Each structure stands twice: as structure tokens, then as C-alpha cells.
Amino acid sequence: MGEKGKDHLSDACRKCGSFCCTYYALPIEIPETKEDYDDLRWFLMHEGNYICVEDGAWYLNIGAKCKNLLPEGKCAAYDKRPEICRKHGHKGEACEFFGEYEYEERFHAPEEIEWYAVREMGLKKEEVKGWYVHEDEEFWKMIAELSARGK
Ligand code: SF4
Numbered sequence: 001m002g003e004k005g006k007d008h009l010s011d012a013c014r015k016c017g018s019f020c021c022t023y024y025a026l027p028i029e030i031p032e033t034k035e036d037y038d039d040l041r042w043f044l045m046h047e048g049n050y051i052c053v054e055d056g057a058w059y060l061n062i063g064a065k066c067k068n069l070l071p072e073g074k075c076a077a078y079d080k081r082p083e084i085c086r087k088h089g090h091k092g093e094a095c096e097f098f099g100e101y102e103y104e105e106r107f108h109a110p111e112e113i114e115w116y117a118v119r120e121m122g123l124k125k126e127e128v129k130g131w132y133v134h135e136d137e138e139f140w141k142m143i144a145e146l147s148a149r150g151k
Contacts, residue, residue: 012089016097018073020088021066023048025059034127037117041110041131051113053105111136118143 028051031037043049048063068077075081089095107113114133117123128134 012095012097013073016095018069019096021069021073021075021085023061023063023065025052025061028058028060030056030058031117034117034121034123037113037121040107040113044107044110044113051105051107052103054103056104115139 028040029036031040040051043051043060046063050061050063052059052061066075068075068081070076075085089098105116107116111132114128114131118128118133118139125134125140133139
């Protein structure tokens with residue numbers, strides 16, 4: 001969001017497609033119970049959402065395009081844009097285009113968080129009735145193999 005004025009769009013923003021203006025992220029509690037993970041499944045059933053973990057902190061990324069984003073990737077409120085936009089990807093700050101975001105985990109689909117929950121909490125098949133992985137025989141075979149190997 002560094003240089004997206006009405007008359008100027010930086011090469012980086014042009015190449016990236018102003019991705020940073022198409023979602024926002026909120027910190028969320030670290031899941032501890034099966035119910036917590038079930039709530040995360042719900043978040044991931046919403047279009048455009050994903051969850052990421054960075055430095056141990058969990059975030060819900062909500063896919064919602066900013067109302068000020070113009071079709072060509074510029075900002076219609078450039079002079080009025082919030083501070084968070086001014087700092088993003090500017091003067092050494094990390095951004096989607098320049099990288100430096102290193103996620104430990106990233107979940108896009110409910111199945112992904114289910115797999116993680118089962119592994120993290122040691123959930124059994126009968127405990128996750130109603131989840132996608134409950135029906136996934138290959139998955140349970142893999143879990144059995146891992147547990148036989150003590151992993
Ligand atoms: S206010 Fe402008 S720079 Fe900030 S997210 Fe919206 S379009 Fe992007």
C-alpha cells in the first residue's frame with residue numbers, strides 16, 4: 001500500500017495486484033479444545049478466509065476487498081488512507097510482494113484445520129463425527145501408521 005495514489009502505482013503493487021487491499025487479518029485465540037477447532041472450521045467455510053500462524057500467534061484473514069480499491073489497483077482514498085496502509089510495504093516493512101512473511105502454518109480449507117486438530121489433540125475417529133476427515137479412510141490409516149511409529 002506504499003504508492004497507490006490516483007496518479008501513481010508502484011511496480012511492486014502493480015505486479016502484486018494490490019493483494020494487501022483485498023483482505024484484513026484479526027488476531028484470534030490459540031485453539032485449545034475440539035470446540036475451538038470447530039469454530040475455526042466454520043471460519044474456513046466462508047469464502048476468501050484463511051488462517052495463518054506467525055511467530056506462534058494465530059490470525060484469521062478475512063477475504064474482503066477494501067471499498068477504496070479501484071479496479072486498476074489504485075486507492076480512491078489515497079490522501080485519507082489509514083496509518084496501517086501507509087506503513088504497509090513501505091520503508092522496509094514487510095508486505096505480500098516483498099515477502100518476509102514466514103508462516104508456520106496456513107489453513108485454507110476446513111479439512112486442513114481438521115487434520116491439524118486431530119494430530120495436535122490426538123483426537124480419535126469417533127470424536128470427530130461430522131467432520132470431513134471422519135470419512136477419510138486414508139487419513140486414519142496414515143494416523144495409525146504414525147502412531148505405530150511413535151509419532
Ligand atoms: S484505504 Fe487504500 S491503501 Fe488502504 S486498504 Fe483501502 S485501497 Fe488499500
